[in-house]
Amino acid sequence: MSYATPIAPPQAAASSAWDEALIRRYDVSGPRYTSYPTALSFHDGVGAEAFSEALSRSNAGGRPLSLYVHVPFCRKICFYCACNKIATKNTRLAEPYLARLDREMVLAARHLDTSRPVSQLHWGGGTPTFLTLDQMGDLVDRLHSRFGLSSDPQRDYAIEIDPREANMLTLRHLQALGFNRISLGVQDLDLRVQKAINRVQPRVLTETLVDEARRLGFRSLNMDLIYGLPHQTRDSFAATLEQVIDMAPARLSVFNYAHMPQRFAPQRRISEADLPSAEEKLAILRTTIDMLEAAGYVHIGMDHFARPDDSLAVAQRQGTLQRNFQGYSSHADSDLVGLGVSAISRVDDLYAQNPSDLAGYEAALDAGRLATQRGVRLSQDDLYRRYAIERLMCDMHLDLAELGSRFGIDAEHYFADSLRQLEGAERDGLMIRRGLTLTATPIGKLLIRHLAMAFDAHLTPGQGPRYSRIL
Missing domain, CATH: 1.10.10.920 (Arc Repressor Mutant, subunit A)
Structure with a gap:
């Protein structure tokens, strides 16, 4: 359609x-309108039964499937982060989580026509590359067994990568598993800013992965940046942008840092006195737009930029761009099945969300039911x-x-x-x-x-x- x-x-x-x-x-x-109605309109009147019915109804349309897998683990907490995450250095703690992910896949797949192609796969977090190479391979095997992953060259299989938690071997392994897009979390290349957000990440870590991704032939590479972080100025962020433009990613996401320490505990480690003023923050944004457009990027909208030949820019020109919980997507008209703690699904006329706490997610699956805790059916x-x-x-x-x-x-x-x-x-x-x-x-x-x-x-x-x- x-x-x-x-x-x-x-x-x-x-x-x-x-x-x-x-x-x-x-x-x-x-709202950012990654959904409408937004998550604030979700209610507990939508549970596992409603989600199961929506999955079954969706088969009649025969739309492709989009799978989102939430991997909540991080080795270290970044102070700006508002994501649902669990801080640990012990990768063995992921094993019971992966087992429950598989249980969730089995329960969801029972209601789906699994001959429907999986046109999109996205692993987010947390830090998906927290998993060991064997754990990543095991998770892909389980996804393929339950849903049947695609080998179509036009598939969009992406994973979020922390350059501090990956190397060239990681990229080769991900390519062998079928991933063809990667998103690198960069945020800022200024050391003073990195120290203030507890994320020291030398440029060489990012640059090495960019070079290897190109050599391996990944279809697209995205970098995430954040403006509004402590100690940033228009000049310091311009220096970061110069380095990023030199690395020439196909896509850039330049997010606005929302300082909400009353909601997100890690942000309490950031001193408000160190944040750029409202005037400086706007100047950073203006500098960003000027520099990226001068470098040939298309401003897709909000915080997203892409090369003119990237699939996001092409989809926008063709009127087929879609908005979802990962931002913008070039694969319109698919049913999104979210797997894992806090994951949100968009299936047929229903949004359904899993519990944000790991204990609630585990308890539902251990009881043999889908973990849907809340959602909304669209009028x-x-x-x-x-x-x-x-x-x-x-x-x-x-x-x-x-x-x-x-x-x-x-x-x-x-x-x-x-x-x-x-x-x-x-x-x-x-x-x-x-x-x-x-x-x-x-x-x-x-x-x-x-x-x-x-x-x-x-x-x-x-x-x-x-x-x-x-x-």
Whole structure:
């Protein structure tokens, strides 16, 4: 199933229309829309039975499968991290977890037509490369046994790698296991910043893996950076960007650090006095956009950049880009099955999430049932709004006439309240409306989350602070 008619995103750089006062006015707290409704709308009325039924229903559509595996272990805690993780140096502690992952696979596969191709596989964490080579091989064998992994050259099999926990042998092993994409956690190459976040990582570790990945022929390489970390300045981050651009990854994710120590205990080790000011943080962002676009990267949206020939940029031009819990994906229209503690699935018309605590996850599987703890089944209204938000977030453009035709509704009338909410953004130059088409301007691309919020029927006053700020 295709999405909106292919559109050409605005070509001007966002920083060419930079208006700091305008950005500050719209830089509020809001969802990242890796799902709609967001996880704050999940409830405990969705459990294992509802998820099993959704898995069975999904077979009728015959969509490809996307598998996400959460590996929660880390040898060392990074102070900025807000991920679900377990700190340990003992890899043997992963063995019972892997056994329960297999139990979860068996329970999920019972409800699936496993002849459906697995077009995507993603291992996240934590640190997936915490696992030994044998444990990685065992996990892939179990996934293949339960779901049937693909050898299609167009498959998208990715793994997140901590360069401190991997070497050339690791990459060769991952390639032999079928992975064809890797994502390297870099964050910043400045030693002072690295020490402040408890992640000392010399450039040579990253560069060695980049060179080996190219030699082995991995299809794509992503690097994760974070701006807003302690001791960062526009000049120091520019120095990191120069080095990263020199390594020429196909994709870059440049995340905004959200300092929320009241929610994430490791962040309490970061002194707020060491964080860049709001003005400096915006300057870092502007420098980032300028440097990456000058180096030939396409600003996909939010914090993602890609080479023009990368599949993300191609999918955006074709109108088939999708938003999911890993960010942006070029494989639209697949059912996502999340495996592991805290993992979230998107199957048919249901979102389902496993417990965030390991004990709860283990207890459910030991009792012989899927670990689903909460979720939400989408109403018809949710489906309309999810489509609108996803197209805005992915295409930076929304064709309400196409949406209306797809769902058989008068979209202009249905979304009248949303369109009224967007009138101010249109006056301020964040978007252009021509009839029933809405297109984000270069500055609107930076603030696309704000535009998407106009279509969110679940967002209520006072909920905003539970989300990170847009920039």
